[in-house]
Amino acid sequence: MIIREGSLNLEILKGFEKGPGARGDGFYNREMQTSRDFTVSILKIIGRGNALDSMAGTGIRGLRIALEAGWNVVVNDINKKNVEIIERNANENNINVEIWNKNFFSAVSEKKWDYIDIDPYGSPSGFIEAAIFNLKNNGIIGVTMTDTANLEGKSLKKGFRIYGGISQRGIYSRELATRIFLGYILKRGASLGYGGTPLLVIREKHYIRAFVRFKKGSGVSDKILEKIHESTVDEKKVGPLYMGELYNKEVISSIDKNGLSTNSIKLLERFWNEDLMFLFFTNSRGTEELNMDMIINKLRENGFKAGKTNFYEKGIKTNASQDEFKNIIYNL
Numbered sequence: 001m002i003i004r005e006g007s008l009n010l011e012i013l014k015g016f017e018k019g020p021g022a023r024g025d026g027f028y029n030r031e032m033q034t035s036r037d038f039t040v041s042i043l044k045i046i047g048r049g050n051a052l053d054s055m056a057g058t059g060i061r062g063l064r065i066a067l068e069a070g071w072n073v074v075v076n077d078i079n080k081k082n083v084e085i086i087e088r089n090a091n092e093n094n095i096n097v098e099i100w101n102k103n104f105f106s107a108v109s110e111k112k113w114d115y116i117d118i119d120p121y122g123s124p125s126g127f128i129e130a131a132i133f134n135l136k137n138n139g140i141i142g143v144t145m146t147d148t149a150n151l152e153g154k155s156l157k158k159g160f161r162i163y164g165g166i167s168q169r170g171i172y173s174r175e176l177a178t179r180i181f182l183g184y185i186l187k188r189g190a191s192l193g194y195g196g197t198p199l200l201v202i203r204e205k206h207y208i209r210a211f212v213r214f215k216k217g218s219g220v221s222d223k224i225l226e227k228i229h230e231s232t233v234d235e236k237k238v239g240p241l242y243m244g245e246l247y248n249k250e251v252i253s254s255i256d257k258n259g260l261s262t263n264s265i266k267l268l269e270r271f272w273n274e275d276l277m278f279l280f281f282t283n284s285r286g287t288e289e290l291n292m293d294m295i296i297n298k299l300r301e302n303g304f305k306a307g308k309t310n311f312y313e314k315g316i317k318t319n320a321s322q323d324e325f326k327n328i329i330y331n332l
């Protein structure tokens with residue numbers, strides 16, 4: 001059947017109409033549209049170059065990057081059947097892209113890239129270094145990790161083994177996982193002599209999606225390493241994790257809201273709050289739960305910046321200190 005995503009008419013196989021469907025031929029997950037919308041949005045802002053959609057499935061992401069952002073794209077997948085689907089999707093939409101049927105590692109090392117997209121099933125840990133190594137100076141990687149349970153759920157030990165950071169379950173797990181994952185990516189870059197700067201990160205549903213730009217040079221790499229260290233949460237050690245800014249203000253202020261879904265717009269508006277503090281306060285006052293908007297408005301009336309976070313539904317980010325926050329909620 002043919003569905004519509006972004007500006008594309010996309011052929012998908014039976015079984016992929018709604019949710020993720022099974023891994024295998026023609027894999028397509030509608031749930032990841034937000035991640036693809038932001039990929040296109042960022043590449044529209046960055047300016048054109050050459051991109052590798054290294055694990056393309058139906059080709060949806062790479063084809064949208066070519067059609068909507070105007071980049072020169074190579075759309076690659078290891079699965080022969082997927083390559084046939086990608087060819088049909090490119091033809092159906094009259095999109096001029098190169099289509100490859102290679103293993104990630106041979107595709108990525110063919111040339112130097114301005115953008116490499118890594119979107120595997122599960123953990124991307126084995127692919128990140130090779131991608132960074134094959135970027136042009138100031139190139140960007142967009143990477144998805146769907147093994148969030150390893151940093152947020154039952155298997156924290158496995159998360160430590162893969163990503164090298166101690167996480168925690170509970171209300172802070174999503175932010176901790178995101179920062180440990182970013183720390184992991186940035187350390188891989190530093191080991192190759194690249195200083196990474198996160199442009200934007202999404203933590204929603206079952207996945208984390210990070211966009212990081214890499215600049216060559218030992219000075220920039222050393223500088224970024226200073227932002228990756230351990231911390232303490234609820235009297236327990238966490239990390240090492242990335243404690244720097246998660247969002248590049250220029251990027252998030254340039255994103256065109258036209259064409260973004262309501263969900264993407266909600267996420268985007270909250271991106272502005274995430275760097276106000278590490279973690280967040282909650283709407284609890286003792287055993288009571290206060291109205292979120294009431295707290296946020298009061299903080300703003302008192303001259304603070306404040307807003308909701310994507311990391312926890314009842315979380316509030318602000319530049320007020322803990323004492324200032326307490327003072328405000330106990331006087332509401």
Ligand SMILES: C[S@@+](CC[C@H](N)C(=O)[O-])C[C@H]1O[C@@H](n2cnc3c(N)ncnc32)[C@H](O)[C@@H]1O
Pocket residue numbers: 027028029032036054055056057058059060061076077078079082102103104105119120121
């Ligand atoms: C999660 S799907 C990609 C979904 C797609 N990017 C999208 O946005 O709809 C993962 C894809 O990676 C491909 N893949 C897995 N391992 C690969 C490898 N080593 N090299 C290239 N492609 C690979 C699979 O065939 C599959 O199509």
